[in-house]
Amino acid sequence: MHAEPEINAFLKARRAALDPAGTGLPPGGTRRRVRGLRREEAARLAGISVEYYTRIEQGRGGNVSPEVLDSLARGLRLTVAEHGYLRNVAHRAAHGGAARRPVPEVPQVVRPGLRVVLDAMDGVAALVYGRAMDVLAWNRLGGQLGGDFARLPPEERNIARRMFLHPDAEATHPEAAQIRCEIVAVLRAEAGRTPDGERLCEVVGELRERSPEFARLWESQEVEEKAYGVKRVEHPEHGLLELHFQAMRLPPPDEELTLLLYAAEPDSPSQAALLALSGGTRPLADAVG
Incomplete structure (x- = not known):
């Protein structure tokens, strides 16, 4: 699995799932063309710049700090499981995230x-x-x-x-x-x-x-x-x-x-x-x- 599409698709989906009216953001003055939050709104909720948020979402954010990931999780109202998933895919995006062949595994046993x-x-x-x-x-x-x-x-x-x-x-x-x-x-x-x-x-x-x-x-x-x-x-x-x-x-x-x-x-x-x-x-x- 590619890490860049993972983090890109995940953050897009989480933005789309949020109702802007329920996030405390001021009402927009123009008609929305997309469902959920815009990138600039997600960035505002996370307390980071739009440019940096865009790089993260596209898998070009480098080694994103735990503090920024925590801010993203709070801003996008992520659950504990979603927060953990974001940390995992962000880590892979920071380390190349290239698709690899499935890793062979030792069969699992029950004691x-x-x-x-x-x-x-x-x-x-x-x-x-x-x-x-x-x-x-x-x-x-x-x-x-x-x-x-x-x-x-x-x-x-x-x-x-x-x-x-x-x-x-x-x-x-x-x-x-x-x-x-x-x-x-x-x-x-x-x-x-x-x-x-x-x-x-x-x-x-x-x-x-x-x-x-x-x-x-x-x-x-x-x-x-x-x-x-x-x-x-x-x-x-x-x-x-x-x-x-x-x-x-x-x-x-x-x-x-x-x-x-x-x-x-x-x-x-x-x-x-x-x-x-x-x-x-x-x-x-x-x-x-």
Whole structure:
């Protein structure tokens, strides 16, 4: 991925997403030709010159200081995830940002101790995913809610691929459109950290080619790492489940892994369904490394 188009497209998208009336800027005297903020308005909010802002947006700003990046983040009302992405792409722009071949990666593994923890979780659906949202391990409930990962070949045990390419995604996830937006934003955040990662490039490249919806969302430049919320899942036997989820990046030595947990409200129909599923006779999924 080129760093210059990254920072250029990202800052343009963030400018376009802002309503000038909500930024405290004085109303303009002429009719706007573009959506969102003009470059001079973004520069004013960041407290830098228009010329310097333009160079940054075009990837010609050199080694932009952390203080200036912080000012840009405040001026453009960036979230924490967006701020981190801006730092990453600005750093690459300052160091050439030339496109490179995907960097080969060592296969990710899940420690045996972490697998023991997953299997010991009762009444909670749990899974661990790694680069490009590849699912690496899961407990009984996690495998059942995720579509029986054990029956899938390793290359298809991927959250993004299943949501964009699996024909049953819409039927299983009532909020499929919103989930897809969130998935693309997570992958965009990962691209900020490791743009040349072999697996990320493979997954993003495949989805951009095979899914027009993914390609459109990818160009929107949304960046988010949603840590918690509520999702609804349509189970073929137990109907609609409403589940709280929590996504947590694990500490070293597992810092490239994310633990994703799903649980239901106490004494709810969804909790009863989870308990019924956890009491089944299906063997625990055999996680892959």
